[in-house]
Amino acid sequence: MPENRSSDQLAITSSNGTSSNGTLSHTHEPSQTESTVGQLQARLAQVERLAAIGELTSTTTHEFNNLLMTILNYAKMGLRNKDEASREKAFTRILDAANRGAKITSTVLGLARNRSGEMEPTNLVPLIQDTLVLLERELQKYRVAVETQFEEVPNVMAAGNQIQRLMLNLLTNARQAIGEVGTIRIRIAYEAKSNSVVLTVRDSGSGISAENLPKIFEPFFTTKSGPDSSGKGGTGLGLSACKDIVDQHHGRIRVESTIGRGTSFSIRFPAMSGEQATLKESA
Ligand SMILES: Nc1ncnc2c1ncn2[C@@H]1O[C@H](COP(=O)(O)OP(=O)(O)O)[C@@H](O)[C@H]1O
Numbered sequence: 710m711p712e713n714r715s716s717d718q719l720a721i722t723s724s725n726g727t728s729s730n731g732t733l734s735h736t737h738e739p740s741q742t743e744s745t746v747g748q749l750q751a752r753l754a755q756v757e758r759l760a761a762i763g764e765l766t767s768t769t770t771h772e773f774n775n776l777l778m779t780i781l782n783y784a785k786m787g788l789r790n791k792d793e794a795s796r797e798k799a800f801t802r803i804l805d806a807a808n809r810g811a812k813i814t815s816t817v818l819g820l821a822r823n824r825s826g827e828m829e830p831t832n833l834v835p836l837i838q839d840t841l842v843l844l845e846r847e848l849q850k851y852r853v854a855v856e857t858q859f860e861e862v863p864n865v866m867a868a869g870n871q872i873q874r875l876m877l878n879l880l881t882n883a884r885q886a887i888g889e890v891g892t893i894r895i896r897i898a899y900e901a902k903s904n905s906v907v908l909t910v911r912d913s914g915s916g917i918s919a920e921n922l923p924k925i926f927e928p929f930f931t932t933k934s935g936p937d938s939s940g941k942g943g944t945g946l947g948l949s950a951c952k953d954i955v956d957q958h959h960g961r962i963r964v965e966s967t968i969g970r971g972t973s974f975s976i977r978f979p980a981m982s983g984e985q986a987t988l989k990e991s992a
């Protein structure tokens with residue numbers, strides 16, 4: 710990517726940590742304040758998770774409905790046409806649809822499992838590829854093209870289902886920002902200078918205004934009037950969940966945006982050194 714940043718392009722990096730409110734530090738009951746903050750954070754995490762489940766359910770239901778229609782129609786065709794070629798075609802289509810259904814189910818089950826968010830050495834490439842299976846049709850329907858550039862990268866310590874949630878949020882936002890026709894570019898690469906694996910999601914959408922850019926990671930901040938026809942968006946919880954997930958992974962999230970041109974989110978995950986990876990694998 711050329712680094713010729715135009716003056717109207719904005720970038721922010723999310724601040725790390727949650728104790729930015731310095732005024733609370735002189736209270737006489739710091740432990741009580743801390744526990745209230747802790748409770749609110751846990752509650753927010755729960756609300757974020759529920760919002761994610763709602764969106765996931767809506768996507769999966771749509772997808773399964775499409776698959777069922779395919780299976781029904783080809784089963785009818787196979788019954789109606791007795792010749793070998795038609796039946797062969799019908800069975801092939803039915804098999805394809807059923808295989809796709811099985812792939813979706815295993816991805817969704819994977820997302821539901823591991824709620825504790827246990828970290829393990831993870832290759833981001835196949836993980837992100839699995840996530841794309843879920844949204845493939847939806848993106849096609851909205852005429853959004855997806856281009857991927859996946860390089861060979863070291864493992865990172867990650868909770869797979871969390872990363873998938875992060876990815877679903879970023880892709881849904883990108884798709885919604887595009888509106889009509891556009892492109893989403895997803896890149897995974899190793900960055901030596903920070904010894905990290907960088908995941909970039911770049912869209913050709915509307916961009917984010919200078920006024921809104923500092924607010925987008927705040928819980929409940931949204932510019933959308935409600936869920937779209939796919940049942941997604943409008944809660945303002947997508948990016949706050951992304952930020953939480955990135956923090957849990959000791960990563961950094963950065964956004965760059967140009968109005969009318971698009972937005973790019975990049976997330977840096979600390980790469981595991983070869984030694985760590987081996988230790989973990991043999992443990
Ligand atoms: N890729 C993007 N392009 C343009 N605006 C975005 C993008 N991602 C997020 N935003 C802005 O950030 C806001 C917050 O996003 P999010 O937390 O996912 O909530 P929601 O999608 O429910 O509005 C969005 O309402 C939108 O204004």
Ligand SMILES: [Mg+2]
Nearest residue numbers: 882942947948
């Ligand atoms: Mg969103």
